[in-house]
Amino acid sequence: MSDHPHILVFPFPAQGHMLPLLDLTDHLSRRGLRITILVTPKNLEILNPLLSSNPSIETLILPFPSNSHPPIPPGVENVREIGNHGNIPIMSALKGLQDPIIQWFRSHHNPPMAILSDFFLGWTHNLAAQMGIPRIVFYSSGALLTAVFDSLWSLPNPKMAVPGTEIKFSDLPRSPAFNWQQLPSLYKRYRALGPSDPSHEVITTLMCGNTSSWASVFNSFHDLENEFLQHLIRKSGHARMYCVGPLNMGGLRAREETYTDKEEVIPWLDQWKNKNKNDDNCVLYVCFGSQKLLKKSQMEALATALDMSHVRFVWAFKPPTAQQLSEGYGTVPEGFKNRVQGRGVVVEGWVPQAAILSHPAVGGFLSHCGWNSVLEAIVAGVMILGWPMEADQFVNAKLLVEYKRAAVVVFEGDEEVPDPAELARKISETMEGGGVERVGVKELRDMAMAATMGGGSSDTDLDRLVQEIEHLKKK
Known part of the structure; x- marks a missing residue:
């Protein structure tokens, strides 16, 4: 050597x-x-x-x-x-x-x-x-x-x-x-x-x-x-x-956190795979990265929007500590999991994001547009519904939305709270449509695969x- x-x-x-x-x-x-x-x-x-x-x-x-x-x-x-x-x-x-x-x-x-x-x-x-x-x-x-x-x-x-x-x-x-x-x-x-x-x-x-x-x-x-x-x-x-x-x-992702619900989420996604032509790409994956926490009002608005949208979803989030809760950060509202049972899955902590995104039932990714999440969505060929908040996320969103037509922005801002009805409308309309963006991200997926070969x-x-x-x- x-x-x-x-x-x-x-x-x-x-x-x-x-x-x-x-x-x-x-x-x-x-x-x-x-x-x-x-x-x-x-x-x-x-x-x-x-x-x-x-x-x-x-x-x-x-x-x-x-x-x-x-x-x-x-x-x-x-x-x-x-x-x-x-x-x-x-x-x-x-x-x-x-x-x-x-x-x-x-x-x-x-x-x-x-x-x-x-x-x-x-x-x-x-x-x-x-x-x-x-x-x-x-x-x-x-x-x-x-x-x-x-x-x-x-x-x-x-x-x-x-x-x-x-x-x-x-x-x-x-x-x-x-x-x-x-x-x-x-x-x-x-x-x-x-x-x-x-x-x-x-x-x-x-x-x-x-x-x-x-x-x-x-x-x-x-x-x-x-x-x-x-x-x-x-x-x-x-x-x-x-x-x-x-x-x-x-x-090479380290497994510092134990994820015990993988056996539940993947079979849950499987039930929407190839059931009929309308079920492929019907599930929305919701995650804002390993670091970002939402304020209590933002969590409540997002939960209400997911409920009102009637879309199927997997929502993964990092649970706040007691100190973060006292600082105004939030968790999933009480009773939400029961209300959406059968249509949505909520997971606290680490999830195998790449495996979820690559599942054929997943057709959208509600994301903060962090660069790693952007690349994982591209590799999976999954359209992003962007909620950029800080750091590089607005720049990444512009690249995908305006220049590559592979994503849409449904809300933006770190402190702002979305109107639940408006967010629900954008989520449902994008998941039901999004034809141009779905084509755009799949073209990027093919280009990414070709680049690494x-x-x-x-x-x-x-x-x-x-x-x-x-x-x-x-x-």
Whole structure:
């Protein structure tokens, strides 16, 4: 293995970031690269599926830094333990690993010749420079989001992006426009910080490090986002940008939570499969990701809308803790399960999302439009009914709805509460119709499958990436 190029892989500890990067790591290892993955102790178990299937991959386990700003509760090492508001504190804390990484690098008999790290770890660009090696940035999101971020960062007058305004990105293909609410949450957070706030520096370092990195890798595919990838290539002045997705998030998903109702849900879906021609694609899957919680009023409105819509559904949600309940987050209203018995299934906790989406009875996915959910819906060929709320979700929704015609938006907003009757109408009408969107997402599914097959665009980009890394060893 000493003759193989060695790289250090550094994931950001959030499920939606880690799982696709671990799958990419598996692909790179099977193409002959020597891999060391850096994790903190409590995140090691997430690597178990990868390490058991590929024992040649090594690990670098470093203690989670104890000091950070903003502070993190003791024992927390993954965003799932504190929610999305923990992104910036964990970004800040992980920068404390810089000196231990340098010490490990200098003492290693065969140190890595490149570092591949998540785009939330922009500070690793400077770390790589100190070690005299290039940094490859991994985007667990898409090229359109990256292009929007880059354009926001280079606005000639940042005051253009303020609440109550709409920004048109004329430099981007199709000139997309977003209002303040729809902008990426990380940027809005950055604008709310004063220059003296340490978190301001964390985000500044992130953006500068990403745009300056030697190469970029996206969990996307050319037929989905090629025009935005080409825009980034032109802007960067080099072609070391690779679309390698959709990465198989389900294949390496850690099973931290026990799901005891799988034997109930899948047979329940089976009863609507091939019963008659009207039953295929008749079930709506409802899920807003592993991190997002709805407020009590939102949960009540959604439950009422599902009841009023008369559609069959599977609703999976993350149950709130007692503390979150006291903060106004909600759970399924009392009596709802009994009211919809036979027509709907409600599951608290983790579910096998890929298996549910791929079931022939499922024809719609009510989703927050997080990137991993978007890709899983595309791979399954299931139309999305979007409820974008924050982060990258409005950007992803625009890509699917306006540019690819593979989804519809039925509501939007993080704090807003839908009118149940109106939401029910949109759900029922979309599930009964949605002809254009159903065709559009199935076309994307075929393109995604072709991209990942031998000789496809994502498979070819993986080979190109490995070749570029191998060239580093020859220099």
